Amino acid sequence: MKITDFAILFVIITLPFNILLGIKTANLNNGLYKSLEMNRIIDTAVEDGVSQLVTVGGDKEITLNKERAMEAFFNSLFLNMDVVGDEIAQKKILGYIPAMVIVDYDGIYLLTNQEYTAADGYKEIKPIWKPKVPYSYSDGSYIYSFSLDDYIEIYDIANNRILKGLQGDLKAEIPSDIIQQDELFENVRRRTIIEAIKREVNHSINNHNLIAHQFGITYSFTLPVIDDEDWHKTLDDVGMLVFFQGLPIGIGGQRYNNYALGGARVVKGQHxxxxxxxxxxxxxxxxxxxxxxxxxxxxxxxxxxxxxxxxxxxxxxx
Structure with a gap:
């Protein structure tokens, strides 16, 4: 067999593999592009939601408007995903949002999807706000209700009394190590807030799995890996944290799985x-x-x- 024959045979054997590899690479690139585009869309929607979250009154009192923030978020999301006016597509998108969190000064609000039966008898998904969950921790002697800064409310179990104020100002009243040691106070405060968010989001995601399967979404929703830096960002400001998972973004089973965090840049505590x-x-x-x-x-x-x-x-x- 001539060398040219070997070359031709080699090309015949490897050509299908090269074609398949090229297709796979193109699919991966397409999925990466769609993932980056979804990142932009979700980030923009969160920023738009946060921009409508905080209201400052004439007396400089800060209040949160969850409904307005949610409306702004979904308006931006549906506009950028080109589904404005398409209620079916919008409801399908809701199935890919297992949880939305509003991080308030002294607790969190969780927007979680609930299943309900519409007037026409068909089951639908509707986002519902759950009651506020405080940043609470107990060491057996005291129940601490933390905030995004040094302000704290403490229930003294033995003496049946409640004390409120800045951590430093309560050192003369509360002998516990958490109040007396600044570094320990900060560590417990941060861990308590993060664990409260994780616990509520995990519960929401587990519940969402049961609902989503009934609507034909086979993706298994889980709390994504969030690095420590992003978790700590949730403690700096009142803000919004949104999880968006399971959206098909390419051939071969690629799915979008990410989260977006936005802060309202409101610091209520000590400067x-x-x-x-x-x-x-x-x-x-x-x-x-x-x-x-x-x-x-x-x-x-x-x-x-x-x-x-x-x-x-x-x-x-x-």
Whole structure:
């Protein structure tokens, strides 16, 4: 057999594999493109929802309008997915959203899908807001209700009393390590908030699996892996967290599975002021600290100050 014959045979054998590989690569690229496009759509919808979430009254009191935020989110989502006016397509999209979370100052609201029977007798999915879930933790002696900053409400079980205030101001009243130790307080506060969100979202997703299967969605919904940095972002601001999963985005069973987080950039709690001392070291202070000479550099949290290299003042202990 001539060398040319071998070459022809080689081409005949490998050509189908190359064609299949090319098709598979094209499908993967197409799926990647659709995934990136869905990321943009979901992020935009969350931003639009968050923009309508917070209302500031004349007395500067901040209130949340969950219904308006939800309406803005879905209007943006349906517009960018080109299903405006198509109720069937819109209801199908609801089946791919197992949970939406509104992160409030002292608790979370969860929008979860519930099955109901419409007037025509057909079953449909309807998003329902559940009652607020507080950021609560108990050590057996006290029940702590945390917030997105240092403000806390504590129920003293033994003495049947409730105390409210900033953690630092309650040290004289509550002898527990959680209140006395600043680092422990911060760790327990953050863990409590994150665990509250995880617990409620997991419950919602498990319930959604039962509903979605009845509507022909065979995808198994689960809480996606969220890195620590994104979890901590949920603690910085009032905001919205949306999970969107299971949407087919390509040939070969590719499915979209992601989440989007948006903050309203509202910090209700303590502000801190950074100041450089004569030795060139930056400290952050509470309002009214006797060592605070200027109020030019404002930060919204102790975490933000620490990230910038600032140390807590040894006089006011922020």
């Amino acid at each position: 801190y002021y950074q100041q450089v001392n004569p030795n060139g070291i930056t400290y952050y202070h509470k309002e009214g600290c006797p060592f605070l000479l200027t109020k030019e550099e404002l930060v919204d949290s102790r975490r933000e100050a620490a990230r910038g290299g600032a140390f807590p003042c040894r006089e006011c202990w922020p």
